[in-house]
Structure formats: C-alpha cells, structure tokens
Amino acid sequence: MGRAPCCSKVGLHKGPWTEREDELLTNYIQCHGEGNWRHLPQKAGLLRCGKSCRLRWMNYLRPDIKRGNIGPEEEDLIIRLHSLLGNRWSLIAGRLPGRTDNEIKNYWNSHLSKRLREQGIEVREGTSKDASQRARATQKKKENTNNKSSSHNRKNRQDKRKKNNGVEGTGEIIRTKIYAPKPTRLTPTLSNYNAMESSSGSDIPQMDNTTSGEEKGDTVMEDFEVNWSDINEGGFFFGEDDPNHVLAWDFPSKDRLLESLYQEYSELLNPEGYQVQLNAFPQTFLL
DNA sequence: AAGCAACTCAACCGCCGTTCA
DNA sequence: TTGAACGGCGGTTGAGTTGCT
Numbered sequence: 467m468g469r470a471p472c473c474s475k476v477g478l479h480k481g482p483w484t485e486r487e488d489e490l491l492t493n494y495i496q497c498h499g500e501g502n503w504r505h506l507p508q509k510a511g512l513l514r515c516g517k518s519c520r521l522r523w524m525n526y527l528r529p530d531i532k533r534g535n536i537g538p539e540e541e542d543l544i545i546r547l548h549s550l551l552g553n554r555w556s557l558i559a560g561r562l563p564g565r566t567d568n569e570i571k572n573y574w575n576s577h578l579s580k581r582l583r584e585q586g587i588e589v590r591e592g593t594s595k596d597a598s599q600r601a602r603a604t605q606k607k608k609e610n611t612n613n614k615s616s617s618h619n620r621k622n623r624q625d626k627r628k629k630n631n632g633v634e635g636t637g638e639i640i641r642t643k644i645y646a647p648k649p650t651r652l653t654p655t656l657s658n659y660n661a662m663e664s665s666s667g668s669d670i671p672q673m674d675n676t677t678s679g680e681e682k683g684d685t686v687m688e689d690f691e692v693n694w695s696d697i698n699e700g701g702f703f704f705g706e707d708d709p710n711h712v713l714a715w716d717f718p719s720k721d722r723l724l725e726s727l728y729q730e731y732s733e734l735l736n737p738e739g740y741q742v743q744l745n746a747f748p749q750t751f752l753l
Numbered sequence: 754a755a756g757c758a759a760c761t762c763a764a765c766c767g768c769c770g771t772t773c774a
Numbered sequence: 775t776t777g778a779a780c781g782g783c784g785g786t787t788g789a790g791t792t793g794c795t
Contacts, residue, residue, distance in 0.1 A: 482763070482789085504780065520781075521764070556783060571784075572762050 479513045483522055487512055491519055492527050525568045532564025536573055544570055545578060 494510035500523065503516035512519060525531075536544070540562055547558045555567035555574075563572065621732070 480765080502780095517766095517781080518764080524782095525763075553784065567783075568763075575785095748772060 477513065478515050479517075480518075483526075485512065488522070488527060491523060495523060495527075501570045518605075530564055531566065536565070536569075540565065541578070544574065544580070548574065548578075 483491075490510050490512055491506075497511075503520045506512075506516055506519050507514050508584065510519075514522075543562065544558060547561060551557050555571045559565050559567040559570050576603075
C-alpha cells in the first residue's frame with residue numbers, strides 16, 4: 467500500500483500568477499505556515515498544484531527575499547562558490563541571504579557564465595543556451611522518456627547508489643564521502659549576533675553532534691571522508707570543551723562574512739590535507 | 754514605426770532521495 | 775518490504791522586454 471493518491475492536475479491553473487492568487491497564498495502561509503504543499507492549494511482556495519505554490523512562495527513571495535540587483539560582493543561570492551560547488555544552486559543560494567536558487571541560476575546563465583567566458587576564464591560546465599546543445603538535450607530527454615517505465619524503479623536506483631559508493635567491477639574505484647553542510651539561509655537577524663555565547667533553550671539552534679552528516683540531510687559529496695561531527699553547521703559550532711555549548715561567530719563586516727563563507731567551502735573541499743584543515747577550521751571563526 | 758534578435762526571469766518539467774501507508 | 779507520493783533540486787522553456795537596425 468502506498469500513500470493516498472496525489473491531487474489530480476486536471477483543471478489546475480498554469481502560467482503566471484495573478485495578484486489574487488499571490489494574496490491567497492501569502493495569507494494562507496502567514497496564518498498556517500509553510501509546508502504540507504499538497505493540501506495547501508485546496509485549503510487556500512487555489513487552483514494550483516502544491517508544487518507550483520511552493521515554487522511561487524520560495525522564489526517570489528517569501529518576505530525575506532531580497533529584491534534588486536546582485537551586488538559586486540554577492541557576484542564575487544557566486545563566482546567563487548560556483549567554482550567550488552558547480553551548479554549546486556541551492557547550496558550557493560543558502561549562502562546568499564535573501565537570494566533564491568532560481569535567481570542565482572538565472573543570473574549565472576544570463577550574466578556571469580557569459581562574462582567569464584568573454585574574459586577567457588574557463589567555467590564549470592553548466593547549462594547551455596546554445597541552440598544545437600539545446601536541441602541535443604531535448605532529443606536526449608525524449609529518448610529517456612521513451613526508454614523508462616512509467617514509474618521509476620527504486621531497486622535500480624539503490625543498485626546504482628551501491629555501485630557509485632563501493633568497489634566497482636575490476637576498476638577498483640573506491641569512493642569515500644564528504645558531508646557538506648546542509649544549505650542554511652542566513653537571515654538578516656543572524657548577522658546581528660555579536661560574538662555571543664548561548665546555552666540550551668536560547669534563540670540559537672542547538673546542534674545534535676551525535677548524528678552523522680547523512681542523517682542530518684547534509685549534502686553528500688563523493689571522494690572524501692570527513693568526520694562531520696567536528697564541523698559546525700550554518701555558522702554555529704561547538705565549544706572546545708563542552709559539546710553542548712554552542713557558539714556563534716561574529717560578523718564584523720559584510721566583506722568578512724563573504725570571505726568566511728568562501729573560506730569555509732574552500733577548506734572543506736580542498737583534497738590536499740583536508741583532515742588537518744578541517745579539524746582546525748572551526749577555530750578560524752573564533753576571535 | 755516596424756521587424757528582428759538578444760536578453761531576462763518566472764514558471765514548468767522531470768528526476769531523485771525520502772517519507773509514509 | 776514495497777511502491778506511490780512528497781519535497782526539493784537542476785535544467786529548460788517561452789512570454790515579455792529591451793535594444794538595435
């Protein structure tokens with residue numbers, strides 16, 4: 467037995483949202499909070515699918531979304547994070563307060579990748595607006611659609627995962643894992659914390675360092691093995707002596723924040739002597 | 754002013770890992 | 775244990791806008 471059947475898409479609105487729809491969605495979320503996207507449209511009186519509602523809220527209606535042009539500091543951070551993370555837009559967006567993954571993705575595809583290429587800087591492979599490549603992608607998509615069964619096969623995916631994680635054939639490709647932090651949206655209030663300390667029950671989230679990165683939903687990156695329990699998440703880390711004592715780092719300036727974020731990923735992903743660096747890296751945020 | 758190309762960005766699509774009955 | 779739905783993500787599309795000829 468599976469879950470109850472999903473909402474039928476028949477009769478649902480598509481395309482641009484109207485002011486009335488925005489209003490209904492905003493009012494509903496303000497009253498009941500985010501989540502339960504499947505039932506939200508019906509309860510809010512919207513003729514949209516839950517997925518569409520979620521997207522509209524996340525990319526446009528959320529009150530903490532920053533409007534306006536992407537500034538030079540943000541642009542710099544996007545470029546550097548992209549060089550480290552590739553097209554991991556949600557991860558990148560998680561490090562840019564008020565910016566959405568969609569916005570960053572669009573900005574990259576329409577501005578940055580082109581500009582970097584013009585400057586002769588090689589960029590990681592991402593989306594291509596080239597017509598021939600588009601056509602190829604569309605063709606490939608059609609082929610995939612024709613070849614796959616109506617519902618994807620769980621076992622096949624699990625087998626594929628096992629293959630990727632372990633010894634594969636005679637090639638002896640041994641992969642290990644790295645747990646990068648789950649993307650955390652930095653709210654404006656966060657930057658107001660000033661070298662403060664916190665104990666249980668405060669406004670600062672408490673961490674459970676007994677769970678693995680995978681259990682916490684962190685992003686798994688292959689080819690490295692890191693003991694993530696040593697590492698902080700979202701700008702918080704544990705005191706040296708007391709693992710239940712949570713510290714928040716200071717944000718003396720916007721520039722330093724951006725620099726810290728870059729350093730965080732840079733050190734995290736540096737394959738050379740990563741273990742030593744990672745063990746020491748929370749200290750870099752201590753004043 | 755008209756026609757065209759390039760650009761922008763909101764929205765959609767399909768995939769995948771997780772959750773749940 | 776199974777399989778369908780959910781939630782989230784990256785890739786792609788296409789209508790609207792802007793700029794050029």
